[in-house]
Amino acid sequence: MSHILIIDDDTELTDLLKEVLDFEGFEVSTACDGEMGLAMMNDTVDLILLDVMMPKLNGFDTLKKLRESWASPVLMLTAKGEEIDRVIGLELGADDYLPKPFSDRELIARIRAILRRSQLQKEVMKEKPADKGDCLTYQDLRLYPGKLEAYCNDTLLELTSTEFALLHHFLLNVGQVITKEVLSLDVLGKRLAAFDRAVDMHVSNLRKKLPEWPDGKPRIKTLRGRGYLFVEGE
Structure with missing residues (x-):
């Protein structure tokens, strides 16, 4: 079971995402700001859903600190139409981005693609x-x-x-x-x-x-x- 950490201050959205991901069979942890998210990081986290606009520590600063110690895949959640957010996120080491609002289907597809790529990397070399x-x-x-x-x-x-x-x-x-x-x-x-x-x-x-x-x-x-x-x- 893959472990996903959601870092987003929108508690209503976070609760909804957790419900959807739980239903899809993922283990889900949530943090309402960047500082809490960083404190919750550990080796069991397979993927991070990271919002850009957050109090205390925004998504970009959180991503910078994450990349100092962790290589875990990060899917940035950005405001619709804010291309600069996407570019900055990718420059800082995000693996992909998803503009809000997004559909559950699109989110699950992106998550599975990232996790599949990470898991298959270990097997490719044998072939x-x-x-x-x-x-x-x-x-x-x-x-x-x-x-x-x-x-x-x-x-x-x-x-x-x-x-x-x-x-x-x-x-x-x-x-x-x-x-x-x-x-x-x-x-x-x-x-x-x-x-x-x-x-x-x-x-x-x-x-x-x-x-x-x-x-x-x-x-x-x-x-x-x-x-x-x-x-x-x-």
Whole structure:
């Protein structure tokens, strides 16, 4: 049973969400503000539903503090039409966003997609011929899907679960162009919608955390109109 932590000061909405998620078979905990949510975080939490507008500690500040210690997936709940909220949330390490108001069906679909991606990451490596046990290596990079840990030159990379999934996908397709549509489906678990910048923001965040190749070339190249390419190292 997956454990979901809801952090939202709208108690009426929180009670409704808890009822819906309980019915769907999830274990649910609730917090009415960011400070309480941070205090309730532990290793059993599989996913966090995080509202943006909250007293004491807003969603963005809460997300910053979460990412200092936790890589658990975060689904941001944003105001309808506030694209800036979505962009900032993704830049800070959110895995996805859902504008209010939303339907129960859409929420459950997003949650299941994120959880499915996180759970399947541990199994994917066993099916790939390039695997070496529970470790995928390429040049100076080492990925351990079972632990969701990635190293570059033996230095641990502080990646979110989505950034880890992206890097894993890229390393299984080094030197190949990957479209945004494919990344959205395979990594985010959803079809790419018009004006959806989630893939772009996650790739941008990952690119910032990866050092350049020794020759100064970036590891991830953007091909306008085509997608992304993980550049082969020499």
